Amino acid sequence: SQKIEQNSEALNIQEGKTATLTCNYTNYSPAYLQWYRQDPGRGPVFLLLIRENEKEKRKERLKVTFDTTLKQSLFHITASQPADSATYLCALESGGSQGNLIFGKGTKLSVKP
Amino acid sequence: DSGVTQTPKHLITATGQRVTLRCSPRSGDLSVYWYQQSLDQGLQFLIQYYNGEERAKGNILERFSAQQFPDLHSELNLSSLELGDSALYFCASSVEGLTRGAFDTQYFGPGTRLTVL
Numbered sequence: 382s383q384k385i386e387q388n389s390e391a392l393n394i395q396e397g398k399t400a401t402l403t404c405n406y407t408n409y410s411p412a413y414l415q416w417y418r419q420d421p422g423r424g425p426v427f428l429l430l431i432r433e434n435e436k437e438k439r440k441e442r443l444k445v446t447f448d449t450t451l452k453q454s455l456f457h458i459t460a461s462q463p464a465d466s467a468t469y470l471c472a473l474e475s476g477g478s479q480g481n482l483i484f485g486k487g488t489k490l491s492v493k494p
Numbered sequence: 495d496s497g498v499t500q501t502p503k504h505l506i507t508a509t510g511q512r513v514t515l516r517c518s519p520r521s522g523d524l525s526v527y528w529y530q531q532s533l534d535q536g537l538q539f540l541i542q543y544y545n546g547e548e549r550a551k552g553n554i555l556e557r558f559s560a561q562q563f564p565d566l567h568s569e570l571n572l573s574s575l576e577l578g579d580s581a582l583y584f585c586a587s588s589v590e591g592l593t594r595g596a597f598d599t600q601y602f603g604p605g606t607r608l609t610v611l
Contacts, residue, residue, distance in 0.1 A: 422582075424496065482539060483537065
């Protein structure tokens with residue numbers, strides 16, 4: 382079955398630095414991969430999607446890469462701010478059903494001023 | 495605000511009981527998804543409905559069931575509750591969610607926190 386891993390439970394960085402979060406998956410070749418942000422006690426919020434034929438996607442200070450050979454996605458936040466502190470989840474589409482997602486357990490990012 | 499509403503926000507009940515969680519999708523969205531989030535398991539897909547019909551099942555226990563009504567709101571029924579069912583339950587909606595490889599943004603509600611004592 383598909384397996385998705387975010388190999389850091391927590392990441393602490395200094396304000397202004399670039400945060401890099403990693404998402405690895407196995408046993409599957411998803412058509413796309415997504416990143417979500419989740420604040421404590423709230424629902425996930427969609428940030429970015431990258432398709433299997435795209436190497437990189439950017440949105441403001443966010444950048445996502447997708448390496449289908451390594452089965453890995455990297456999520457970067459440049460010029461990080463304390464307001465970026467949250468848990469970031471990666472998700473890939475389930476191969477078995479339409480539109481359904483498998484989520485990683487998330488990486489909790491803390492940006493210190 | 496995602497436009498997805500869930501009630502109640504918090505629910506405390508005892509083992510063996512039955513509860514119903516309610517979700518209203520964003521206006522115009524036809525697909526509703528239910529997820530369970532616990533500390534050790536992360537966010538787990540339970541079930542999807544599209545326009546009133548069950549579309550896909552994930553890791554949903556037999557003690558759990560769901561339905562989507564003609565007005566597109568959905569209810570998740572949890573019965574014979576166990577301590578391990580304590581979790582956050584999220585509902586999400588999307589316009590369609592029909593075709594593999596075609597992406598519809600999923601909008602998540604604020605969740606219902608279920609505590610089973």
